[in-house]
Amino acid sequence: MAKMNAEEAKKKLTPEQYNICFLKGTEPPFSGKYTDVFDSGMYHCVVCNTPLFYSDAKFHSDSGWPSFDRPVDEKNIKYEDDNDMGMHRVEIICNICGSHLGHVFDDGPTATRKRYCINSLALEFKPKEK
Numbered sequence: 001m002a003k004m005n006a007e008e009a010k011k012k013l014t015p016e017q018y019n020i021c022f023l024k025g026t027e028p029p030f031s032g033k034y035t036d037v038f039d040s041g042m043y044h045c046v047v048c049n050t051p052l053f054y055s056d057a058k059f060h061s062d063s064g065w066p067s068f069d070r071p072v073d074e075k076n077i078k079y080e081d082d083n084d085m086g087m088h089r090v091e092i093i094c095n096i097c098g099s100h101l102g103h104v105f106d107d108g109p110t111a112t113r114k115r116y117c118i119n120s121l122a123l124e125f126k127p128k129e130k
């Protein structure tokens, strides 16, 4: 899927989702519906439906946002330097549609040492079929 233009995205997304995905906003910590969800399934890009994170990669963090230690496929994620707010961070973008997802940090508690800190509003969770 090509990069969605802003008009299409505005029709499809809620204003809150649009703010995150296209204006690189951040949802307030502990506000997201997936922060404390640990069901089995797959987290997809809310804009283009690309699978981004397995529930297996999700871990509990006290950050207030859903946290993962690795993506489903590195090809689905794009990394960009972000120097906003007077600090250096690495922004994560959906590599298929260009939607802003969150940031990745090197302080994860698992073997990958990564903490993909993602906005719930940028994700759509699909439970595993039982």
Ligand SMILES: [Zn+2]
Pocket: 045, 046, 047, 048, 049, 050, 094, 095, 096, 097, 098, 099
């Ligand atoms: Zn996407």
